[in-house]
Amino acid sequence: MPAALRESFDAGGLGNRHGAVLAQVLAAGSLSVSDLARRLDISLTNASQLAGELHRAGWLQRHNDPADNRRTLLSLPDDRRDDVATFINRRSDALLRAMSRLTPTQRRGFLAGLQAWADEIH
Numbered sequence: 823m824p825a826a827l828r829e830s831f832d833a834g835g836l837g838n839r840h841g842a843v844l845a846q847v848l849a850a851g852s853l854s855v856s857d858l859a860r861r862l863d864i865s866l867t868n869a870s871q872l873a874g875e876l877h878r879a880g881w882l883q884r885h886n887d888p889a890d891n892r893r894t895l896l897s898l899p900d901d902r903r904d905d906v907a908t909f910i911n912r913r914s915d916a917l918l919r920a921m922s923r924l925t926p927t928q929r930r931g932f933l934a935g936l937q938a939w940a941d942e943i944h
Contacts, residue, residue, distance in 0.1 A: 823912070824905040827881075834879040841913075843872045844881060844898070844906045852897035854887065881906070 823831070831840065846861050847853060853861070859869035873896050876882040881902055887893035898906055921929055 824908050826902075827905045827909055830879050830881065834875065836875060836879060839872055840876055840881075841909070843869075843876055845910050847882065847896050847898055848903070848906050848910055852895045854893050854895055856893075858896065 830836065842862055843858060846858055850857070850861075855869050855873055856866060858873065859866045862869065864872075873882055873884070877884055877896075880899065883897050883899050884894050885897070887895050921932070924932060
């Protein structure tokens with residue numbers, strides 16, 4: 823984890839759930855709190871709380887949706903985007919290396935197993 827992100831997470835009591843929020847916002851570019859809740863399969867209240875904690879820590883920006891002023895959109899501040907991308911890339915590197923060693927048939931089986939597990943969790 824980049825030093826700035828680690829220090830901020832430690833100082834602010836932020837954890838894995840906050841990292842999941844940052845990953846979703848990085849992937850989307852910007853998204854609403856409702857979309858975040860759907861993507862993470864959490865309540866709107868929890869999504870709003872996590873977003874608020876990240877906003878107070880300086881890791882998220884909140885702004886009105888220009889198409890609908892009643893909606894709040896979340897995005898990463900420009901000066902934080904690289905740290906978040908580095909964190910996400912480091913977290914996924916081991917999985918990508920492991921997947922690259924599998925045959926196409928093994929990859930399909932692995933992905934089918936992950937999907938079955940995700941289905942059971944929900």
